[in-house]
Amino acid sequence: MVARATWSVAEVDTAQTERLARDLGMSHPVARCLVLRGLADAMQVRSFMEPRLGDLSRPDGMADLEVAADRTARAVIRGERVGVFGDYDVDGVTSAALVTGFLNEVGTQTETVVADRFSGGYGLGAEVVERLASAGCTLLIAVDCGSSDHRAVDRASELGVDVVIVDHHRVEAPLPKVVACINPQREDCGFADKTMAAVGLAFYFVAAVRNALERRRHIERKAVDPRWFLDLVALGTVADVMPLVGNNRILVAHGLRQISTSPRPGLTALLRTARVRARKIRTDHIAYQLAPRLNAAGRVASAEDALALLLTRDARQAERLAERLEQHTVQRRSVEEQVTIEARRKAEDALRDDPPVLVVGGDGWHRGVLGIVAARLSEEYGRPAFVVGFEGDVGTGSARAQGQLNLFATLNACAAELVRFGGHGEAAGFVVTREAFERVARAIADHARSVAVVPKARSLVCDASIPARQLNATILGELEGIGPFGNGNPEPVFEITGLDVLEARVVGGSHLKLELKTPTGTVSAFGPRMGDLAAHLPPLVRVAATISADEWRGGDVPGLRLVSSPIAEIAP
Numbered sequence: 001m002v003a004r005a006t007w008s009v010a011e012v013d014t015a016q017t018e019r020l021a022r023d024l025g026m027s028h029p030v031a032r033c034l035v036l037r038g039l040a041d042a043m044q045v046r047s048f049m050e051p052r053l054g055d056l057s058r059p060d061g062m063a064d065l066e067v068a069a070d071r072t073a074r075a076v077i078r079g080e081r082v083g084v085f086g087d088y089d090v091d092g093v094t095s096a097a098l099v100t101g102f103l104n105e106v107g108t109q110t111e112t113v114v115a116d117r118f119s120g121g122y123g124l125g126a127e128v129v130e131r132l133a134s135a136g137c138t139l140l141i142a143v144d145c146g147s148s149d150h151r152a153v154d155r156a157s158e159l160g161v162d163v164v165i166v167d168h169h170r171v172e173a174p175l176p177k178v179v180a181c182i183n184p185q186r187e188d189c190g191f192a193d194k195t196m197a198a199v200g201l202a203f204y205f206v207a208a209v210r211n212a213l214e215r216r217r218h219i220e221r222k223a224v225d226p227r228w229f230l231d232l233v234a235l236g237t238v239a240d241v242m243p244l245v246g247n248n249r250i251l252v253a254h255g256l257r258q259i260s261t262s263p264r265p266g267l268t269a270l271l272r273t274a275r276v277r278a279r280k281i282r283t284d285h286i287a288y289q290l291a292p293r294l295n296a297a298g299r300v301a302s303a304e305d306a307l308a309l310l311l312t313r314d315a316r317q318a319e320r321l322a323e324r325l326e327q328h329t330v331q332r333r334s335v336e337e338q339v340t341i342e343a344r345r346k347a348e349d350a351l352r353d354d355p356p357v358l359v360v361g362g363d364g365w366h367r368g369v370l371g372i373v374a375a376r377l378s379e380e381y382g383r384p385a386f387v388v389g390f391e392g393d394v395g396t397g398s399a400r401a402q403g404q405l406n407l408f409a410t411l412n413a414c415a416a417e418l419v420r421f422g423g424h425g426e427a428a429g430f431v432v433t434r435e436a437f438e439r440v441a442r443a444i445a446d447h448a449r450s451v452a453v454v455p456k457a458r459s460l461v462c463d464a465s466i467p468a469r470q471l472n473a474t475i476l477g478e479l480e481g482i483g484p485f486g487n488g489n490p491e492p493v494f495e496i497t498g499l500d501v502l503e504a505r506v507v508g509g510s511h512l513k514l515e516l517k518t519p520t521g522t523v524s525a526f527g528p529r530m531g532d533l534a535a536h537l538p539p540l541v542r543v544a545a546t547i548s549a550d551e552w553r554g555g556d557v558p559g560l561r562l563v564s565s566p567i568a569e570i571a572p
């Protein structure tokens, strides 16, 4: 049993906190969270709590945006058939759905294809270009990929197909020879925000196309509003774990509102199969329930189902597709469990030498789940994880880190030994031969040592400590204003003191479910993977937990999600 606190409470400027609480008439604990986020000024906080689309960065300086918009507007006006190609993950599929949905709204015929993890591998391939060209497309818009797909782009120009790229992946000069490449990672791109998902960029892109069409008097002033597609922007941005600050936070806040109030048929069906019953959809619903289902198709079958689900206007078809995604999800979960067990075993072996990074590989580890497994290992063991699945002589790898190491730079340092690689600082993919694997593993560890990666100590710091009686609807409402939460805007964690344990049981095999008494009522708490504590809890506890609406009690009362084991309350 854990006897003492395994967490601490953050230090904060009390004068600032008190001023903010008074100026805004809000509770102290939430004011404290804001001060800890560097928001101490009432004006600043007001605009933070009410993210407005009008505060989005202007697109000025975004390289190639106008060229891309002009070429696309021309295609719309001349009635060209347009090909859209997206990557197979949620960002890629939502980007493709957004561009397709917009073009169809303005009367353009599209052929939309999403990447197939199993036949095409990642990126835009020459075969897809040929397919779209023979379907009559004269313009191809590649989203969430394309920035380094020279061969496909060359093929397109041979076939007389113009290419526009909307991407956010790292680019190596020279860029492929395309009509336009929207990618803030380009060195010559003057758009200051480098953190948007492809789907956020696709939103800017269609807004620019819309304006170009209006300028040419092809559409009316109020026809086709890019804001209709903000639900897709929220899905892709959260699924791609982009930092929820600045533009992303504004887009996601509005997208969530849209999913909550008027979901498209595909999302209505998906919310049902995912058993999301909340009235207000949050980022965690996307991250843990919607995105995995949209992703599952691309992982074990084809992402086409996810695309079709997002595009359909027919409720019955949406239901059918959502059911199919549910089956893919079940299948994907069991594969993921199996690979996780094997990878964990190898990781524990490797950990005896306390390496700065984990590099593990195995045969038959399904390609579609490697990223998820890498994310899990990196979280569990507090260090970057590289997970490789071998098929024959070739291994496909996926890497995840939590800021300790730049993965793209690391793989770049081993580039000579890799078949190919790509990605970002915190998530990357690569291909390696079986023969080179051991050498690559050593090179990765050497690189990590050379940049002095320190395994993250798992220390939990709570934003504030509050007595149980403060668990009420007020604090819940105030907290909603700080969200949406995610990467870059973490959900506040509270120490909550003086809770009576009324009931403790195990749910879902390994999770802990508590019924706790506060001075004003009861509150329930969920402790992921803490089920073994159920039989040993003291009668009075303090917990470290996040607070959000308890959907099972109508959504107006707070519920807790424990982030550490409860401890006995010493002085009630």
Ligand SMILES: [Mn+2]
Residues within 6 Å of the ligand: 091, 092, 144, 168, 197, 198, 240
């Ligand atoms: Mn992406």
